[in-house]
Amino acid sequence: MAAGLNLQRTVNGRLKLDLSNRGLTSIPEEVFDITDLEYLVVSKNKLTSIPEAIGRLQKLYRLDAHGNMLTRLPQAIGSLQKLTHLFIHDNQLKEVPSGVCSLPNLKVLSVGNNKLSAFPPGVEKLRKLRELHIYDNQLTEVPPGVCSLSNLEKLSFDEFPRQVLQLKTLEKLCAGQNGGCKFDMVPDEVENLQHLWLLSLVNNLLRTLPSTMRHLHNLREVQLWNNKFDTFPEVLCELPAMEKLDIRNNNITRLPTTLHRADKLENLDVSGNPLTYPPQEVCKQGTGAIMAFLKQEARKEKTTKAGQEEEKGSAAGKGTNEIRDVEATPVKAARQPDIMEPAAETELERKLRERREKSARMEQQVSQQRGQTAERMGTRKGD
Structure with a gap:
């Protein structure tokens, strides 16, 4: 059937x-x-x-x-x-x-x-x-x-x-x-x-x-x-x-x-x-292109962030060290800034020179302040 x-x-x-x-x-x-x-x-x-x-x-x-x-x-x-x-x-x-x-x-x-x-x-x-x-x-x-x-x-x-x-x-x-x-x-x-x-x-x-x-x-x-x-x-x-x-x-x-x-x-x-990010020309190339773009952008972001953190940390450390140098340096006559450095001065040398000059200025200011304070105290005792 x-x-x-x-x-x-x-x-x-x-x-x-x-x-x-x-x-x-x-x-x-x-x-x-x-x-x-x-x-x-x-x-x-x-x-x-x-x-x-x-x-x-x-x-x-x-x-x-x-x-x-x-x-x-x-x-x-x-x-x-x-x-x-x-x-x-x-x-x-x-x-x-x-x-x-x-x-x-x-x-x-x-x-x-x-x-x-x-x-x-x-x-x-x-x-x-x-x-x-x-x-x-x-x-x-x-x-x-x-x-x-x-x-x-x-x-x-x-x-x-x-x-x-x-x-x-x-x-x-x-x-x-x-x-x-x-x-x-x-x-x-x-x-x-x-x-x-x-x-x-x-x-x-x-x-x-x-x-x-x-x-x-x-x-x-x-x-x-x-x-x-x-x-x-x-x-x-x-x-x-x-x-x-x-x-x-x-x-x-x-x-x-x-x-x-x-x-x-x-x-x-x-x-x-x-989508505006990644650009359309990247998106049209498919998954591989999109992932490669995002990975490259992530690396850029990481590098930029690391640079910012380093700069921030360097600035903070620089200020702290300068204060410590002032506190630890005995009172002495102010030292005149160095004579002009040679033209071939490197970036590192320039930074070190500027740090020394700034430290010297701060030492001079502290010395003057302490001298003025001692003078005022002597005057009061004479009274």
Whole structure:
């Protein structure tokens, strides 16, 4: 009965049937007679439902049904005990069958962009779940039980998920990227996600990032495009593992020279910002040119600062030494300044000569003051 269907074998030897993009309004009945079927793709059609007969495909490990017009799912999906991947995003679903939370091997569940206002109880039973995509729904909170999923690595929805800050094993976090309710701040507790290597906070209203992000030592990829940053978040310069940063389409005018410390950064996208520093001709040359420019500028700043500190320290030390010289020098006749130095006098010799001359003048002034004081005291005694 399945003779007209184009069955394939995946690279892993799985039996696959791809019926995507066929304009289907229903799944052919003969599909459910292929009891050895392991991978079924019916995405991007015009399906409004999936029949209960899906329960016959007990070897099914992956079902792709996204991009249809599904308004409900059959309860029989809960009987597919070998199912590991379920993609039902971009549909019209108002609820998820409770049986989905009883799938012991489910690793990826994608139900984003539907009309869900609640999630069935028992999600905490999905102990093997690694990815959960629930963005663009009508959910008011992260489904209860999600925070107890110890293997969850990636979580996508529309508001910053404060509840998931307890998920210390989380590796990927995408929040706000699909529109809906946008947020304007990231809580300090984000530092709890020590295993996080990808953080996507695009399409929001962010202007700053918490300083606690510096503790995310495993963060390799940061996506911040389409936000409201006026200044570059300096905390990003302190992420030692950052390899990719996408901060395009903000209002940043200047990149800090300290960004050159992110020496693992290989992919930097700052397009769509009104940058004046580095100059546009540098930015157009890509990440390598930008990082080289910032590093060179940082060296200049360091040299200038060191020179200023040295000059300041020299001036302070010079004044102190002069005072000490005056206090330690016994009273004696004032010494006349040296005769004009030869024309070949070096800069160092000139400075030493000027110091000697100034010291001599100060000695003369002190001597005169002491003489005047002694004279006044003698006069008083005579009275």
